Amino acid sequence: MPEYYPTRTEINILTKLQDDLPLFLGDSFQLVELGSGTSVKTRLILDIFAKLQTKTEYFPIDVSEILAESSEQLLKDYDCLHITGIIDTYEGGLEFLKNYNNKKSLILFLGSSFGNFAPSEGRKFLQTVHSTMKPGDLFLIGLDLVKDKQILESAYDDSQGITAKFNLNVLSRINDELDADFNLDDFSHHSVYNAKYQRIEMYLKSLVNQSVVISKSNLLLNLAKDELIHTEHSHKYRLDQIHNLLSDVGFEIKHTWLDDDNYFSLTLVSKSST
Ligand SMILES: C[S@@+](CC[C@H](N)C(=O)[O-])C[C@H]1O[C@@H](n2cnc3c(N)ncnc32)[C@H](O)[C@@H]1O
Incomplete structure (x- = not known):
């Protein structure tokens, strides 16, 4: 709908990442996604991976069985994709992946789903994500911003x-x-x-x-x-609140991307080495 700006705004920002994100990724990253849903936005990230590597490992995590349908569709459209779908909660999926292999992961959490957590639950959730990440892993989180x-x-x-x-x-x-x-x-x-x-x-x-x-x-x-x-x-969050929250939990802020109206944000963080 015209009024529902979050989806199209986040997609606009994701398209901006085509040039920027590769600067943070080597050719050996795998992709993990929390609450992947239809995996429509994921395609913009998969396009970036396809330019960096000949085979991409993708681990969508979702409580909904829609995951099976979305994965089937992705496999039809991307030749070099290997998908291990995990139908589970965010936490269950992350725990499963914790010792799965030694490859570095980019973990996506899009759609401002984080905004549905109460602040105290959100902090705990970020601590869980942080504790399951390996050094060198990256986490990209989409958050809706305070506005009119x-x-x-x-x-x-x-x-x-x-x-x-x-x-x-x-x-x-x-x-x-x-x-x-x-x-x-x-x-x-x-x-x-x-x-x-x-x-x-x-x-x-x-x-x-x-x-x-x-x-x-x-x-x-x-x-x-x-x-x-x-x-x-x-x-809804202000940028300073997002940065403070992520830093408090122990993440190192790598970059934040915004749209032209400052409606929505995508922030890339790593597990801080300290
Ligand atoms: C708002 S949709 C976002 C979908 C997609 N990431 C996007 O941005 O368009 C949230 C997705 O997260 C899934 N989800 C919600 N709570 C979850 C949980 N606790 N663990 C795993 N998946 C969850 C839902 O099934 C849904 O597919």
């Missing part, structure tokens, strides 16, 4: 109602998978930018007084009219 409230709120409440559908979809999933009786017409999408905590907060608002049964969880949920169900936080 109006731009942020429009991105998460677009005029086509796509984010609203995405948010309400969690109720459909609960209906299907936990045998519940949510009536989606009795809820509306509600999102707001909380400037104090620098985060978009997404909720589902109950439009009526209602009771919902979630059979498989043995739960009866009583909701008052206008009561909110919290579904997601998406934290």
Whole structure:
């Protein structure tokens, strides 16, 4: 959607990396990706690898089985790719790879997925990434930046109602998978930018007084009219906060790339030698 700037902005920055990233990579790096999803953005990094090496080892990690489909598609389009897909959590995948081989890795974490962690969880997550990295490994993290409230709120409440559908979809999933009786017409999408905590907060608002049964969880949920169900936080960062956080955890900042509007950032770090 026109309002949802993060995806296209991150893709724009990734295209800028075509000349810059090789300066940080030798020809022996392998690629690891946390939350690879459809691996669409990954292609921009794979194009860089294809210019540097004749065979690329790619390790996508995702809890979703979409990984199998995305990998199949990549194998059709890239001749020199070898993929070891890991359907697991970020932490499970990193642990599996920790002693897998001695090759240096570039670890990707795109899509500002880091913003979905609460700050304390995020710090722990970065410590886990850091502790599983070998000397010489690199970590590239995409993070959405603090910006005008109006731009942020429009991105998460677009005029086509796509984010609203995405948010309400969690109720459909609960209906299907936990045998519940949510009536989606009795809820509306509600999102707001909380400037104090620098985060978009997404909720589902109950439009009526209602009771919902979630059979498989043995739960009866009583909701008052206008009561909110919290579904997601998406934290936004300032550049200095990103650099301080990464340095505090022990990373050495190599480079940060931004788009022309300073909406989004990609930061490359290594495991600090100290
Ligand atoms: C917002 S999508 C981003 C996809 C892709 N990296 C991009 O930037 O377009 C997040 C992906 O992370 C996966 N994911 C979410 N939480 C995860 C976790 N704890 N461990 C592993 N994968 C996870 C989801 O299944 C999804 O494919």
